[in-house]
Amino acid sequence: MTALSDEAIRVRSALEARGLETPMRSNNLTTAQQQEQITGLMTQVMDVLGLDLEDDSLAETPQRIAKMYVREIFSGLDYTQFPKITLIDNKMKVDEMVQVRDITMTSTCEHHFVTIDGTATVAYIPRGKVIGLSKINRIVQFFARRPQVQERLTQQVLLALQTLLESDDVAVSITATHYCVKARGVMDATSTTTTTSLGGIFKSRQETRQEFLRGVR
Numbered sequence: 714m715t716a717l718s719d720e721a722i723r724v725r726s727a728l729e730a731r732g733l734e735t736p737m738r739s740n741n742l743t744t745a746q747q748q749e750q751i752t753g754l755m756t757q758v759m760d761v762l763g764l765d766l767e768d769d770s771l772a773e774t775p776q777r778i779a780k781m782y783v784r785e786i787f788s789g790l791d792y793t794q795f796p797k798i799t800l801i802d803n804k805m806k807v808d809e810m811v812q813v814r815d816i817t818m819t820s821t822c823e824h825h826f827v828t829i830d831g832t833a834t835v836a837y838i839p840r841g842k843v844i845g846l847s848k849i850n851r852i853v854q855f856f857a858r859r860p861q862v863q864e865r866l867t868q869q870v871l872l873a874l875q876t877l878l879e880s881d882d883v884a885v886s887i888t889a890t891h892y893c894v895k896a897r898g899v900m901d902a903t904s905t906t907t908t909t910s911l912g913g914i915f916k917s918r919q920e921t922r923q924e925f926l927r928g929v930r
């Protein structure tokens with residue numbers, strides 16, 4: 714078992730304490746066991762659909778899906794995959810907003826297991842610590858690699874950053890296309906969904922809120 718980093722433990726505890734953790738139940742399966750079991754179950758799904766698993770193009774699909782779920786699109790369920798976080802002392806005394814726009818965000822809808830495709834904008838006001846920029850993208854990616862609803866994803870990124878930066882002054886906005894809306898069901902190809910979570914001064918101070926929201930648009 715890989716040990717969890719201190720950051721992963723703190724972020725997980727903060728999410729649990731606020732009721733924002735993804736509903737999960739520990740089953741003590743290793744990654745290899747998960748892949749093996751999903752392969753067997755996907756074989757059954759394809760069988761039931763009447764697909765020929767001896768066809769050379771289909772034969773490996775159960776393994777591919779198992780690998781994709783466990784190691785790729787749902788790997789953010791595993792806190793050993795939480796990114797290494799670099800924080801540096803704010804010796805330069807930055808006290809204005811740092812805003813990272815148009816972060817690529819690809820996730821999976823937990824109701825249909827199809828793609829959510831969008832971008833995130835994240836901002837914070839540096840206090841004691843400044844975070845390595847790419848770590849913001851990596852935190853978005855980590856929580857996106859779970860079955861999600863966009864509202865929870867937005868709040869998880871907010872609370873993770875608040876916990877790591879030890880400051881409430883963080884803002885997150887995500888705009889995305891849900892393929893469960895676009896490619897099935899209501900089949901709406903043009904609508905997008907924006908969700909925003911504001912903390913600290915972004916919530917309480919009108920000018921800061923406006924400055925962030927201007928950057929989102």
Ligand SMILES: Nc1nc2c(ncn2[C@@H]2O[C@H](COP(=O)(O)OP(=O)(O)OP(=O)(O)O)[C@@H](O)[C@H]2O)c(=O)[nH]1
Pocket residue numbers: 822823824861862863864891893894897898899
């Ligand atoms: N709030 C929220 N809803 C979502 C998200 N992703 C998908 N959904 C919605 O989850 C709902 C599930 O509704 P159901 O009626 O149980 O599922 P369904 O019969 O497939 O519904 P339709 O999509 O309307 O065909 C749908 O309205 C989806 O659009 C999300 O990130 N946030």
Ligand SMILES: [Zn+2]
Pocket residue numbers: 822823824825826827891892893894
């Ligand atoms: Zn969906």
